[in-house]
Structures are given as C-alpha cells and as structure tokens.
Amino acid sequence: MNAACDRCGLLRLEDVSHGYSGNEETASILEGVSLTLERGERAALLGVSGSGKTTLLAVASGLEPPRAGRVRFLDRDLYALDENRRAALRLAHLGFVFQDIQLFPLLDVLENVRLPLAFRGDADAEERAREALEAVGLARRARVRPSALSGGEQQRVAVARAFALRPLLLVADEPTARLDRGHARRVWDLLTGLGRERGTALLVATHDEALATDCATRYRLEGGRLRNA
C-alpha cells in the first residue's frame, strides 16, 4: 500500500466492504479493503479463485457500488456520481481486458478495436486502432474475424483495444488465465510494456505469482481482506 500518495493518487479505495445477499444469508466478499494506485503504477492482485478479485476490480472501476466505503478516482468520489457520469469517466479514462476476451465475433479485428473509440467520438479512431494493432503485432491481421485467431492473438486484440483508448488506468481481470505459458507471457509483457511506455496505471487480477513479480505493487486478497503480498 502506498500511503505517501494519498493526495496525488489516481485511484483510492477507502475501507470498502462488499458482499452478495443470498436467499437467507449475506456472503461477505470484501471487508474493509483500502488501496491506492498512482498514475503509471502497476499493481497485481493475487488470490485464489473465488477470493473476490473480480468483485474488487468491479468496485474499483465503478461498475459495482460497494456496500460500504468509498472509491475515489481522479480525486472524485466515484459512487457519489450518477451512473451516467460514472460511465463517462470510464469511457474517458479506463480500459478493460477481460479473462473471457469479449471480442465481437461479427466484426473484424480492426473494427473491434475501433468500436469503443467510435463511441467516444474520437476523430482519429481508425488511425489509433491501427496503431494499437501495430503495437501488439497484429496489424497484418486487421481484417480477419476474431474466430480466425488463436486465443493468445484474441487476447492481444483485447489489449490493443484497451490501449487504443489511451486510458489512465487499465483494469485487467485474469488476462492470461485461458492462455498457455508462452502466450500468457507474451500478453503479460505487452500489458506491462505498453503500460510502462504510455504511463498507464495497471490493476491486474491474476493467480499467476510468477507473472505478478513484474508489478511493483502486489496485493493478496484472502478472506475478503487485502494485504501486501
């Protein structure tokens, strides 16, 4: 935890708790979690399956309001904003890479990368999409559909899509979980390399301890509590 940056922090979680209500009981997932992330900082979130990593990412990125605590992004209380403003903030400053990749099968690779840029109304959307694909080494495959790519290539497209937005914070949830060792390493290097190169902060959930060593900050989530790994 970086307590020195509480004035300039990009993202700050303050005593966040969260859980889900079942039929009769409430399951607690996060309990009093606090976390601060600076601009350009890379943080890995470790934990076994079901430990609440995805929930923490969802809460941190403004996708799911916590039951208690506050989440500040760019010094604004995320959940004090209405959903539309929160969405606008995500579109402007956040990028996502998912375990399930979430590429659109009906669009080719270039169109997939261009899609969020088009929604943001970026005039140079196509140019930036091509540039992002170049950066992940898939410029030649811009016109093929995702189904023609391997799993590793698909995840690289997802990385390109996230970086094309030039986000301040990139949130990645187990981005290498479905890839073999070689592809996983390549995707991870891309994420960290591009992050470093562009000054993008990374918050990556993973269960791969070896990959996480590349991150300056490592947290472990256990029993709903966060601690430095």
Added chain:
Amino acid sequence: MRASPLTRAVGRAFGGRARAAVVLATATLGTFLVLRGALFAGLVRRDADLLGGRATLALSRPLPALLAARARRDGLRTASWVRFPTAAVHGPRIALATVLAVGPGYPLRGDFRVRIRAGGPRVRRRTPPPRGGVWIAPALAAFLHARLGDRIDVGVARLRVAGFLERAPGIGWRASLFAPPLVMRLATLAATRLVLPQSRVVYGLSLEGPRTPLDTYLSWVRTRPSRPFVRRRRDVVRSLRRTTRRLTRYAALVVLAVLALAVFALGLAARATARRLAPVAAYLVAQGVDRARLGRSFLTALARPLLTTCALGTPVALLAVALIAALFRGELPLVFAPGPVLGSLLVAVLATAVLSSALFANTLRALATGSPAAALRGSRLPLRRASGVVLGAALLLVGALLVPDVGVHHPKLLAALVLGAVLLPVLFRAGFALLARLARGRAVGLWWPATALARRGWAAAVEASALAFALGLALTAVGVEHGVVRDLEHGLARGQPNWFLYGITPGARAPLARALAQAGLGRVRYAPFVTARLVRIDGRRVRASSPRYRRVAWLLRHDQNLSSRRRFPPTNRLLAGRFWSPASRAAEASLDRRFARLLHVGIGSTLAYRVAGRTVTLRVTSLRRVDWWSFRPNFFVLASPSALRGLPRSYLTSLAVPPAAVPRLARILRRSPGVSAVDASALLRLARRTLAASRSLVILEAATLFLAALLLAASALEESAAERREERALLTLWGVGPARLRRLAAGEALALGIAAGLAGGGGAIVVTRLAMESLFDLPVPALGWMLPAALAASALFLLLSAAIAPRAALGSYAALRALDEGGGGT
C-alpha cells in the same frame, strides 16, 4: 465518422432467418393489402356506374310518374329502367339472366362496353341496343351457346344477339356472377310479356344533375308515401367496402396466422440477434458507453437493414399477387392501379418495419439495461424475452387493421386466435416439463427425447406451436372445402331437384303443372312467394341503419320473401318452439335460427310486414335449421297459411330434370312468359369453378403458412443450436456413436412432432366442426382422418429437419471445439 462498426455489426447480426421472417411478413401483408385494394377498385369500377347516374330510386312496383316529373322540373336529368332475373332460352339450352331494360337517355353516367362484331374491338355505347336486339354477357352466351346474330327466346319474344356486353351500368357484380346481364330497350321489353303484375321486378329511375338540387329533390322523395329505395354513389362505395371486407375475411385470418408465425420467428430471431450482440453490449456498457445511447445506437443501426429487408418483401408480394390474379381471372373483378398498389405495399413495409422494430427494440433494449459488471465476470448481459403482452398487442392491432369485421362481429374468434398464438407455447412448455417428469428413470431412448424437449425451453415450445398452428389451419382449410363440396354434390345427386322455377303467377300454376306432367317431368308442388317489407320488430320500428341490424341491413332495406306451409318442411330441423298445426288460424312465423339471431328475435317475438299496403303481424312460434344446400325451396321466414291469405303472391317450385329432358323444359318455358328458371347444376358448376380457384388459393395459403412455420422452426432450432451442439459434443466424447446420436435426435423430433400433431390435428377438428356448423350451417363430415394426417405430417417434417441438420458437431475434433467454445455459438 464512417459507418459505425456497431452499424455493421448489427447489420451482420440481423441474420438470414430474421430477414426471411421480415420478408415473409411484408410479402404476406403486402399481397393481402394489394389484392384487397384491387378487389375494391374492381368492384367500384364495375359498380360505380351501377346507378347509371348520380343517384337512383328503386321500387318493387312502378314508380309514380310524379317522381320523374318533379325531378325534371328541378333541373335533373332522368332515365327509367327495369331490372329482373329471367330465363333466356336458346334451342335446348336455358340460362338465368339479369334483364336490364332501359329507357331513352340511359345511362346518364358511364357507358356500355360492347363487342358488336365477332373478334372485333370493344366499343363504348351511350345508347342501348336497337329495338328487337339484345346485348348479352359473354358468360350468358357461353351458357346458351349463342353467337352474334343468333336469336334467343326471352319471354315470348325472340330477340337477336346484337353484341356481347362486357360492362353495363346498372348491373351489380353479384348479379352478373349468378345471372349474367342481358340488356334491351324498354320498348323491346313489352314484346317479351315478361312484366306482369306479380312479377318480381325492380323499377328504377336514374338521376343526374348538380348536387344541391339533387339533395333537395332526394329529401323531398324521402317524404313521399311510396318511399322508394334511394341510393347514391357514396352508398354504393360504402356497401362495396363492406363487400370487400366480407370477401377477404377468410384470407385476412390466414394472413393474420402467417403474421403470427412470422412474428414468433422474428421474436426468436431478435433473441438470436441480441445473443450475438450481447458480448459487445456487455463490453461497451462496462467500458462506459452510455446505456441509453447504446440502446438508441442498436436501434438506429437496425433501422436501415430492417427497412431494406422489408422492401425486399414487395417484389415477392407482387409475384404472389400476379399468381393469385391469374388464378382468379374471371372469378373476381380485380383492378390494379399503380397508386393504390404502391400505397398498399408502402403500408405493408411500414407496418412490418414498425412491428419488427418493436420486437427488436424490446429485446435489444435489454442489452443496455443489464449489470455492467457482467462483462467483467465473463457472463453475458441477461436477455429479456419479447414479452407476450407486446406480441399480443401487436397482433391484436394488426388483426383489427386487417379484419375489422372479424374484430367487430367475431371478437371471440380474433381473441381466440391471438390467445392461441400466445398461449400455445406456454401450454407446450408446461406439457414438456410434465413429460420430462414422467419420463424420469425410464430407458434412455425414452428419457432423452422427453427431457430434451423440456431442456430446450421456449425454443421447443415455440417450434411445436408453429407446427401445430400451421398444420391446424391447413387441415381446417382442406376439411371445410371437402365438407362443402361433398354436401353440394350430395345435394345434387341423381333424382334430387336440380331446377327451380319461380315467378309463377296464380293463374299459370295449373297449365304449367299440366305441361310439366305431360313432358314427363313429374308432379310439382308449389310454394307461395309473398314479397314483403319488414317494418316492425316487437312493435318497434326497424331502422336498417341501426348498428343493431348492421349485419342484416341489406335484407331490411329490401323486400323479403315470405312463404307459407301447412306442414313442417322435411329437409328442415325444428330447434325450438312448435310448428303450427295445419288447422291453425293464428298468424304465426317459423324462422331460420341464424336469421332470428341476426334480427335479435326469439320465440314469442313479433314481426310486422308491409305487403301491398297491408300490415301483417306474425308471432314467432318456432325456430328451424334450414338445409340451404338441399336445392329445395327454402325460406328464412315461413308463415302459417292463414297469415298470408288474400295477399298478392307468386309461386316457386323445384324439380328434377335429367339432362335429356332440358329441351322439353325449354319448350315449356317458351310458352310460359314470366316464369324464371334456375339450373342448380349451373350453380354447382359455378361453385365448383370458384372452389377450384379457391383450392389453389388454399394451397397457396397453406404453402405460405408452412413457409412461416418452417421459418419459425428454423429460428427455434437456431435458438437451441448451441445447446444441441454442446450436448452432441459431450455425448460423442463419452463414446456415443453417430448412429445412436441420430436415433436420439430422431426421437426428440418424433416427440415434438407427436405433440405438435396432436395439438394441430385436434385444433383442426374443433375449428372445422365449428366452421361447418356455425359458418356454413352444414352437417359435419367425418374428421377422424385429421389427427393421423397431422401426426404423420409433423413427424415427417421434423424428421427431415433432424436429418438435414448440420453434422459438424459429430466429429471428435468438432466436439472438442464445441466444448471449448462453451456452446457460445460464435
């Protein structure tokens, strides 16, 4: 910005089956609207000049001379005419014709279209044929085997065929269908000696002139004691609109059924489209794209491909229209004008586009309303099903648009159709769940198909409903047609009466009976025929314009035919009350039950008729079911003999005339002016011709229905394709061989087919029974064959579907891939 990737994505996601459903819906609706418009235009064109002027006065006795004199004094032009049906004879041939005898100046509006030379062109004529000559319709010429220049007998006159008449002001479409027109001068009519005091003749006066004096004049006419029947052009148009609705009602119901199936297919297609769009929606919502904007973007992106697809339905509609027009050439007056045709197609395109976008909006909107965290969790946004309320409301709206008559007069039928379309899948779903429970613990060959249907959820339920619906309607159409033809043919069996003679004056009865007996045509029984106008029901004055009598307005505006009998007619069935004794002195009436229903009367009600200046009040003492197809004299209203005593009357009889005896009948009729003859076998020929053309339409409709059902079944298969692929992959990995897999698939198809067949066949039996009893008033034929036919057809249909289903998932590599994809259907 260039075309948005989302626009392209939505365009691609809007798949082939959705497009096919939209094309089918547009084409079906377009075909119907174009044909209905063309039929209306045709009827208007034929009947717009019906009046032969801007307005007509008509009466069943000669019009008082004062009426014409006053019209002329008010600055209106007038032309007199007389119209009535009679028998025309040419050699050994007899045919019923509608005589239109016209005075000088006729027609005041429109013209006659006649061919006066064999093979020559059609010419316009503003004056009637020369004295001693007649123009006859080609259909009448064909019945009589008459050529130009031939002489035909009309009454006692022998008149020369001076032209073939293709269009005549003053002859309605219905009249020309059953009794083709024959036009002559009023001066010629006198020579026929057909018009006698008791003859059933309509005397008319056509009027033409500026609107204001005409209105003033008609207001004056309505105050006259003679109370002639007044008709204006707008009345004709209104009545033609009603006729068009009646004629197209059956087709409208089929169109509605096709639309219901297409809407279901569209609903499933919308879900399939949404499924394809779900990942991108989940991602975009997570990424921060505004939900409302995303929803709008989906719909905007869909608008263009949807409209283009709707437009694709128009050439299909035009093709279908051309086909139907060719089938019904000569049977229906169809007139196609570019404006109305384009208008109808535009309405079809817009209606389908609105309906489709409502369905898609309902489903696609759901994509933008799920939890944004869903994408992060790797789950898809939940899809909301196109709600039954939206579907039901949409169908009711289309139903009301297409079949206003059904909506007004048969709301239960319309509601049942819509409810059936919406409820059937619900019932199937519950039934399949029950089946799965019953099959628990049984052999896998039985258990698998039963649980498969339950596992497929709505997909299987909708698939079964589509099949059941299509099968049910197709079988109903076949069953009803078969029943009607069978009864018609039974009615005309050898030895049954096949000729009607009517317009027989009291004095002509005995000589005619003698002549018929001498010619070996048997003894005749006469039924009296009294022309009367219904003026009061239960003491209250009858107004034809009242909404209460909307369905019998035409009957109330015209004279009705009353008859009397001493004993109950053998071909009728007594349903309520008691029939009078031969000695009854009371003024009693026995009514056809449907007529009674339309008049809202029952046992004990009173009906007051005006006959030749007298009022006769009858008390209803019995209700009958009349066998209208028995080809015996039948009447809506029978009166006790004492009630009609002393009233002016003519007589009617029916007799069995073998073909060889027709020339003898023709000779007798030549000597009996005023007696009209109707050859029932000619009616049967006409009915057969119409039924043959209708059969083609039924086949076309059944084919469209099956196409819609096929589309729906395909959409439902697509809905569960990923699931099926995954199941097959798993089974293959477990070691289930291809042959067994095929057997399991066949078992599922068979179970679905049996369910759909039972529902479709059962439904067809019920609907056919109802149609035969309440619509046609005919005995219900044996309908047991419908159930096995429906079962066989649906099982075959589904087995074929299973046989041609893609087998890619059966290979082991494909199986692994399918599992790897998690059945995502990407």
